[in-house]
Amino acid sequence: MTKIIAISGKGGTGKTMFSTLLVKALSKKTHNMLVVDADPDSNLPETLGVEVELTIGDIREELKQLVADDKLPAGISKQDYLLGKIYEIIVETENFDLLVMGRPEGSGCYCSVNNWLRQIIDNLAKSYDYVIIDTEAGLEHLSRRTTQNVDTMIVVSDASKRGLGTAKRIKKLANELEIKFKEIYVVANKVNDENKDMVEKNAKELGLNLIGKLPYNEEISKYDLIGKPLFDIDENNEVYKKVEEIAKSL
Numbered sequence: 001m002t003k004i005i006a007i008s009g010k011g012g013t014g015k016t017m018f019s020t021l022l023v024k025a026l027s028k029k030t031h032n033m034l035v036v037d038a039d040p041d042s043n044l045p046e047t048l049g050v051e052v053e054l055t056i057g058d059i060r061e062e063l064k065q066l067v068a069d070d071k072l073p074a075g076i077s078k079q080d081y082l083l084g085k086i087y088e089i090i091v092e093t094e095n096f097d098l099l100v101m102g103r104p105e106g107s108g109c110y111c112s113v114n115n116w117l118r119q120i121i122d123n124l125a126k127s128y129d130y131v132i133i134d135t136e137a138g139l140e141h142l143s144r145r146t147t148q149n150v151d152t153m154i155v156v157s158d159a160s161k162r163g164l165g166t167a168k169r170i171k172k173l174a175n176e177l178e179i180k181f182k183e184i185y186v187v188a189n190k191v192n193d194e195n196k197d198m199v200e201k202n203a204k205e206l207g208l209n210l211i212g213k214l215p216y217n218e219e220i221s222k223y224d225l226i227g228k229p230l231f232d233i234d235e236n237n238e239v240y241k242k243v244e245e246i247a248k249s250l
């Protein structure tokens with residue numbers, strides 16, 4: 001059975017950091033994992049240390065152009081074309097496969113193309129043990145429903161009550177949109193000794209299921225600063241250790 005885990009939260013809370021360390025931790029269990037970068041503005045390939053040339057957004061544009069120029073090879077349906085291209089752009093590494101969504105659909109309707117893409121990706125997902133999706137900041141992806149069929153939603157929050165409030169809103173919006181997650185969890189990031197009790201109290205008051213508190217860690221911010229892939233961080237790193245604990249329960 002495939003388990004689909006999406007990481008969401010406000011901008012800059014640590015979604016990409018958490019996604020990267022989660023992929024690292026889960027890669028100890030299985031290499032049959034698809035990582036999806038669903039943030040058009042993301043740096044997940046960099047933090048994972050993978051080079052990606054083409055995105056789903058690129059092949060959507062390519063298809064549009066081929067159709068406009070009437071250059072789609074004879075005998076190939078648009079669906080077949082997309083399927084073939086998706087296999088081409090997935091980057092396979094020894095620990096996981098990576099698919100980057102790239103820019104979202106622009107103006108003008110490629111509704112059918114988007115529906116086919118979604119179907120192809122949904123189908124593809126079924127062949128993996130885990131699918132990990134790093135989503136864009138905010139709640140739009142929920143209302144646009146690009147995050148479908150998710151089993152576990154993990155909201156990364158800063159330690160503030162307002163930050164945790166966003167997690168609460170994501171939970172509420174998901175209910176309103178009738179998006180069924182089997183589980184919704186919160187991970188509080190950059191928690192320190194002074195605020196950790198407060199974080200717990202706030203999460204409890206808001207009815208949130210807090211599955212982890214990650215400390216601020218100098219080494220993590222250094223990796224980002226010098227552009228070193230966070231995936232390669234030492235396994236004794238305190239934040240990684242905590243993410244490893246979380247991964248065990250997923």
Ligand SMILES: Nc1ncnc2c1ncn2[C@@H]1O[C@H](COP(=O)(O)OP(=O)(O)OP(=O)(O)O)[C@@H](O)[C@H]1O
Nearest residue numbers: 011012013014015016017137215216217220221224
């Ligand atoms: N626990 C931590 N300790 C130190 N630095 C951290 C920690 N978590 C995240 N950071 C740093 O905070 C910054 C934001 O983290 P990250 O890019 O993961 O956030 P994000 O939620 O993905 O942001 P965006 O919304 O822009 O995609 C990065 O520079 C990252 O290295």
Ligand SMILES: [Mg+2]
Nearest residue numbers: 015016039042
């Ligand atoms: Mg990010």
